Amino acid sequence: MNLLLRVLSVVVALFFVARAVAEPFVIDVTDASTYANDWGGPSLAGVLAVHCGPGVLAAMFLYGSVVRWRNSRKREPVSSDR
Incomplete structure (x- = not known):
């Protein structure tokens, strides 16, 4: 169950990151009519905050x-062979 939750959280995080990267290319930032009715609209800053904000948070989560994973793999058990 724990592994399933980890895999699902990584998949969702990757979706949000991909969506954040694609959003500026999907909308025409020079034409306000392309994003005026989107969530966070009618301003470009609001649209980018709503659509790219979760991607930034997800990227920080993945990082x-x-x-944490690399640090846990670096730690090796200390042997007491004295």
């Missing part, structure tokens, strides 16, 4: 997860 922290990788750092």
Whole structure:
């Protein structure tokens, strides 16, 4: 169950990161009519905050997860062979 939750959280985080990367290319930032009715609209800053904000948070989550995973693999058990 724990592994399933980890895998699902990574999949959702990758989705949010991909969506955040794609959003500026999907909308026409020079034409307000393309994003005026989106969540966070009618301003471009609001649309980018709503659509890219979760991606930034997910990227920080993924980075922290990788750092924790690498640190846990570096720790080796100390042997007491005195």
